Amino acid sequence: MGIVKKQLKRPEVLAPAGTLEKLKIAIHYGADAVYIGGDAYGLRSRAGNFSFEEMSEGVAFAKKHGAKVYVAANMVTHEHDEEGAGEFFRRLRDIGINAVIISDPALIEICAMDAPGLPIHLSTQSSATNVETLEFWKNEGLERVVLAREVSMEEIKTMRAHTDVEIEAFIHGAMCISYSGRCTLSNHMSKRDANRGGCCQSCRWKYDLYEVPFAGKRHSLTDEFDKDEPFSMSAVDMSMIEYIPELIENGVDSFKIEGRMKSIHYVSTVANVYKAAVNSYMEDPENYICKQEWIDELWKVAQRELSTGFYFSTPSENEQLFGERRKIPSYSFIGEVLSYDEKTKIATVRQRNHFSVGDDIEFYGPGFQHFEQTVDVMWNDEGESIDRAPNPMMVLTMPVVQPVSVGDMIRKKK
Amino acid sequence: MKINITATVESISQAEKLLEAGVDTLYFGGKTFGLRLPYNFSLEEQQALTELSHRFGKKVTIAVNGLMHPEKMAQLPEYLSFLEGIQADAVAVGDPGVIHVIRRDNLQLPFIYDGHTMVTSARQMNFWYKRGAIGSVVAREVPYLELKEMKNKLLGFGEILVYGATCIHQSKRPLLENYFNFVESEARDTTRESDLFLSEPKKVETHYSIYEDEHGTHIFATNDLNLMEHLDKLADLNFLHWKLEGLYTPGDNFVEIAKQFVEAREALEQGRWSEDLAQELSKNVSSLHPDKRALDTGFFLMSPEEVK
Numbered sequence: 001m002g003i004v005k006k007q008l009k010r011p012e013v014l015a016p017a018g019t020l021e022k023l024k025i026a027i028h029y030g031a032d033a034v035y036i037g038g039d040a041y042g043l044r045s046r047a048g049n050f051s052f053e054e055m056s057e058g059v060a061f062a063k064k065h066g067a068k069v070y071v072a073a074n075m076v077t078h079e080h081d082e083e084g085a086g087e088f089f090r091r092l093r094d095i096g097i098n099a100v101i102i103s104d105p106a107l108i109e110i111c112a113m114d115a116p117g118l119p120i121h122l123s124t125q126s127s128a129t130n131v132e133t134l135e136f137w138k139n140e141g142l143e144r145v146v147l148a149r150e151v152s153m154e155e156i157k158t159m160r161a162h163t164d165v166e167i168e169a170f171i172h173g174a175m176c177i178s179y180s181g182r183c184t185l186s187n188h189m190s191k192r193d194a195n196r197g198g199c200c201q202s203c204r205w206k207y208d209l210y211e212v213p214f215a216g217k218r219h220s221l222t223d224e225f226d227k228d229e230p231f232s233m234s235a236v237d238m239s240m241i242e243y244i245p246e247l248i249e250n251g252v253d254s255f256k257i258e259g260r261m262k263s264i265h266y267v268s269t270v271a272n273v274y275k276a277a278v279n280s281y282m283e284d285p286e287n288y289i290c291k292q293e294w295i296d297e298l299w300k301v302a303q304r305e306l307s308t309g310f311y312f313s314t315p316s317e318n319e320q321l322f323g324e325r326r327k328i329p330s331y332s333f334i335g336e337v338l339s340y341d342e343k344t345k346i347a348t349v350r351q352r353n354h355f356s357v358g359d360d361i362e363f364y365g366p367g368f369q370h371f372e373q374t375v376d377v378m379w380n381d382e383g384e385s386i387d388r389a390p391n392p393m394m395v396l397t398m399p400v401v402q403p404v405s406v407g408d409m410i411r412k413k414k
Numbered sequence: 415m416k417i418n419i420t421a422t423v424e425s426i427s428q429a430e431k432l433l434e435a436g437v438d439t440l441y442f443g444g445k446t447f448g449l450r451l452p453y454n455f456s457l458e459e460q461q462a463l464t465e466l467s468h469r470f471g472k473k474v475t476i477a478v479n480g481l482m483h484p485e486k487m488a489q490l491p492e493y494l495s496f497l498e499g500i501q502a503d504a505v506a507v508g509d510p511g512v513i514h515v516i517r518r519d520n521l522q523l524p525f526i527y528d529g530h531t532m533v534t535s536a537r538q539m540n541f542w543y544k545r546g547a548i549g550s551v552v553a554r555e556v557p558y559l560e561l562k563e564m565k566n567k568l569l570g571f572g573e574i575l576v577y578g579a580t581c582i583h584q585s586k587r588p589l590l591e592n593y594f595n596f597v598e599s600e601a602r603d604t605t606r607e608s609d610l611f612l613s614e615p616k617k618v619e620t621h622y623s624i625y626e627d628e629h630g631t632h633i634f635a636t637n638d639l640n641l642m643e644h645l646d647k648l649a650d651l652n653f654l655h656w657k658l659e660g661l662y663t664p665g666d667n668f669v670e671i672a673k674q675f676v677e678a679r680e681a682l683e684q685g686r687w688s689e690d691l692a693q694e695l696s697k698n699v700s701s702l703h704p705d706k707r708a709l710d711t712g713f714f715l716m717s718p719e720e721v722k
Contacts, residue, residue, distance in 0.1 A: 076531070076532055076534055077534065077535050077537070077538070078534045078535055078556065078560055078718065079535050079536065079560045079563040079564060079718070080563070081535070082535065082537055103532070104532075104535075104538060105538050105541035105542070106535055106537035106538040106541060108541075109537070109541050110537075126532070127481050128511075129481055129482060129483050129484075129509075129511075130482050130483060130484050130486075130487040130509070130511045131484065131487070131511075132482075132487055132510075132511030132512070132514040132515055132518075133482075133509060133510050133511035133514065134511075135511075135514050136510040136511060136513060136514040137510065139514075148481070150481075150483075150586040151483070155483060155484050158484050159484070177585050177587060177589070178583050178584055178585045179481060179584050179585065179586060179630070181531060181532055182481070182530060182531055182532075182583070182584040183531070183582070183583045183584070183585075184531050184554075184555055184582045184583070185582055185583050185633070187555050187582070187713075187721055188580075188582045188635050188636070189614070189620075191716075191720055191721045192721065192722065193555070193721050193722055195531060195532075195534075196722060198721075198722060203583075205614070206615060207612040207613060207614060207615070207622075208612065208613045208614075208615055209590075209593070209610060209611075209612055209624075210610065210611050210612075210613060211608070211609065211610060212609040212610075212611070212706055218613075221610070225597035225598050226597065226598055227596065227597045227598070229596060229597050230615070231593050231612060233585065233589055235587075310586065314586070314587065314588065315587050315592075316592055316595065317592035317593065317595045317596040320587075320589075320592050320593075320596075322592075322593070322596040322597075323596065
């Protein structure tokens with residue numbers, strides 16, 4: 001008798017898309033779904049948010065590529081903030097948005113009543129940490145719950161065994177140090193409402209730590225330690241690239257990448273890596289190995305050190321940004337391929353950051369295509385040989401050592 | 415008009431004094447399920463407190479308002495049955511999973527929704543009332559002018575903190591322990607009793623109390639809240655459930671503070687309220703408040719436009 005193979009469900013790679021351009025790039029680079037913000041009801045007041053027209057274009061593009069588009073409407077409303085939300089959700093539904101991500105029960109109710117047919121996902125702002133909560137929201141008609149980032153792998157496994165509601169979990173990116181939503185530091189320190197898009201990351205500030213005033217005088221602890229280090233609450237970022245099998249086996253339906261404020265370089269790279277890893281595992285789970293090149297690739301767009309958050313243990317001081325920062329080699333995104341001539345092996349490139357002849361550069365494209373080369377020669381749009389490409393968005397041509405495709409990206413080490 | 419004053423409890427003897435002082439509802443619980451409580455009562459003590467309150471013809475609300483991870487959830491049904499058995503008048507709940515269990519197990523246990531920062535509009539509160547909540551605890555970040563907007567919209571009662579500390583951050587991480595581990599090797603006391611606080615380097619007046627327990631790390635606003643001088647406004651808006659929170663105000667001082675609020679309630683109920691009385695009672699509260707902590711009105715008087 002052969003061993004009955006467990007049916008693996010392919011998880012969705014869900015990427016952030018702060019703009020229409022990022023949406024297209026994320027999907028081009030393998031994202032199965034993207035999440036975006038609308039003009040209202042979101043939490044990222046400074047991220048590029050989408051107009052309805054841009055959403056329509058984004059949805060059309062996504063449909064063509066078999067991808068989905070979700071809209072984050074995860075504000076916690078005060079009186080009157082919810083006005084117009086019904087119309088907003090209806091509009092999203094009619095545009096063809098696949099789901100909305102909400103934490104506020106008022107907005108959930110409005111969406112369910114006024115825009116029936118538009119699936120609702122519970123936002124991580126609601127800090128769902130147990131299966132009973134998942135069942136509560138499932139009974140309210142929600143399609144999916146985005147788990148709190150404080151949940152462990154073991155806890156996900158237990159939850160999965162007891163509910164069939166879709167589970168979405170963060171697998172990469174920056175983390176709130178608090179239970180998301182349970183933090184009003186910005187409200188109290190800067191009069192900006194963290195749950196209405198005003199978070200000013202007060203957790204990442206430096207603080208002094210004191211004991212109670214003794215005999216009328218504050219006693220600073222910060223000053224008395226061997227290490228001269230202020231108190232802070234800054235978390236390192238998360239990367240679960242080395243644990244793709246565990247996430248799939250334990251039934252996570254959607255792999256969420258954080259970062260609607262992040263660059264094209266970040267979005268394309270991270271989506272590309274996780275899609276490659278998921279594809280590799282789904283094709284042949286038994287012989288799967290996590291490739292070092294995937295890990296290396298993620299470090300190229302890392303802004304902070306990387307950890308596995310709460311998945312395997314409660315984060316210690318090593319998962320907070322104390323002391324000297326380890327130097328992370330940083331890369332800059334220098335251009336994108338507009339066209340490629342197979343006969344002459346010459347690529348036409350749009351510059352996105354300055355670079356020069358002699359630079360070692362790296363091309364990458366969807367499907368985890370990669371190669372490095374040195375810039376020996378390049379020409380401007382008038383065919384004149386140039387040493388440097390200093391002008392933003394200038395179009396230039398250069399010979400390449402391997403074939404490239406439209407939409408491939410170029411980076412170099414800083 | 416019947417105003418209900420709820421007060422936290424740190425001991426059985428304090429509970430007796432609070433009931434004698436005229437408090438209507440005792441608020442307490444155990445550390446496993448309750449958040450930021452002055453004392454961790456055993457099951458026997460929770461039963462004794464409930465019986466004590468009922469002997470006085472008063473009520474109890476028991477805190478079951480933590481964010482529950484599966485380990486706690488596994489112990490929850492038994493605890494809720496226990497609370498039903500001792501005839502707890504209500505439980506405060508912040509995790510919808512607890513509501514799910516109350517319904518699933520068909521428990522006769524009224525609940526108050528206490529989602530902390532997440533309770534900021536009438537429509538949200540009504541969401542929970544429609545799902546069985548008898549009341550909900552309004553977030554500290556909701557100003558008076560917004561409470562005014564909520565008037566006549568609510569399907570249940572809205573509880574307002576009128577005295578005590580305001581939590582502004584809950585992390586699952588042991589933030590103090592992590593910091594101490596980084597700066598020195600010896601372990602330090604990170605409990606509430608250690609009385610640690612943070613301050614912004616350029617704002618010496620800031621004083622954010624911080625401690626750890628099994629729910630994580632908790633950080634509090636610089637000033638504790640005292641709405642004594644604005645109780646008439648709350649009464650006018652029909653916000654008649656007031657909470658006194660004694661996390662940082664121990665012993666008899668807290669009882670004496672409760673008496674000031676009971677006096678205010680009686681004055682309002684009997685039409686004796688005056689600004690002079692309010693100021694006098696407020697002054698009493700200030701003098702009874704711990705020396706090392708300050709009071710203000712929090713977000714109450716802020717314009718809704720001020721914090722966006």
